Amino acid sequence: MSTTSNPYRGFRFPAEIINQAVWLYHCFSLSLREVELILAARGVVVSYETIREWSLRFGxxxxxxxxxxxxxxxxxxxxxxxFVRIRGKLHYLWRAVDQYGNVLDVLVQGRRNTKAAKRFFRKLLRGLCYVPRVIVTDKLASYAAAKREILPSVEHRQSRYLNNRCEVSHQPARRRERHMRRFKSAGHAQQFLATHSPIHNHFQLRRHRLSASEYRATRDRAFNSWRDATGVPLVG
Structure with a gap:
């Protein structure tokens, strides 16, 4: 968050409460009403519509x-x-992760042809500003066509079975899609997932690969990064 101005100025609730509500909503599979209930249990009376507005504004x-x-x-x-079905129409959620499971970017599109693949590649490269060593995809021909034009020097591996890491990364979005009873529009899906994916992924710490002490240290670093990014400490 910017340090030159206070983005929370003018809001009735303290920045810590806003921060906590947005964190709960995106870090866990909770509805807006469930976040409202959790805050009410802690003595904070706020409507789910207000929490929605906080998520849109600050998320x-x-x-x-x-x-x-x-x-x-x-x-x-x-x-x-x-595929993502929105108001009866088929759309596609494109996602990229690295070898460590970090979500690099997401994009909702109406097609999965070469033009759509090129658009996703360009969005990735624009956001990350470097070229990968290897890309791994399924056998969709659109990837190969786009890769030949945009990333001609990059190694490309295509297999149904090498891409499990990215398939697993789709699961939180799938859970939220069901919880929200599907997205209302392609724009709504893009807006929500572009916010949800980085926040949720930030706290996915691969606990099964860490000892208890390593996990606690990694978790502390994640919370410190969250505090720096939002400018507000989490409510204890």
Missing amino acids: RAYANSLKRRRPRPGDKWFLEEV
């Missing part, structure tokens, strides 16, 4: 701030697209 800023502060992602990218 994307938090997500962008986290992305700016993260270490440089890995050089091996896994790309995958899954």
Whole structure:
């Protein structure tokens, strides 16, 4: 968050409460009404519609701030697209992660042809400003066509089975899609997932690969990064 001005100025609730509500909503599979109930249990009476407005206003800023502060992602990218049905019409959610499971970017599009693949590649490169060593995709021909034009020198591996890392990364979005009873529009899906993916991913710490002490240290670093990104400490 910007240090030159106070983005929370003029709000009735303290910045700590706003921060906590947005964190709860995007870090866990909670509805807006469930976040309202959790806050009410702690003596904070606020409507779910207000929490929605906080998420829209501050969530994307938090997500962008986290992305700016993260270490440089890995050089091996896994790309995958899954279908998303919005108001009866089929769309596709494109996602890229690195070899460490960090979400690099997401994009909701109406097609999965070569033009759509090129658009996603360009969005990735524009946001990350470097070229990967390897990209791993399924056997969709659009990836190969786009890669030949945009990333001709990059190694490309295509397999149904090498891309599990990205397929697993889609699961939180799938849970939220069901919880929200599907997205209302392609713009709504893009707006929500562009916020949700960086925040949720920031706290996915691969606990199964860490000892208890390593996990606690990693968790503390994640909370410190969150505090720096939002400018507000988490409510204890």
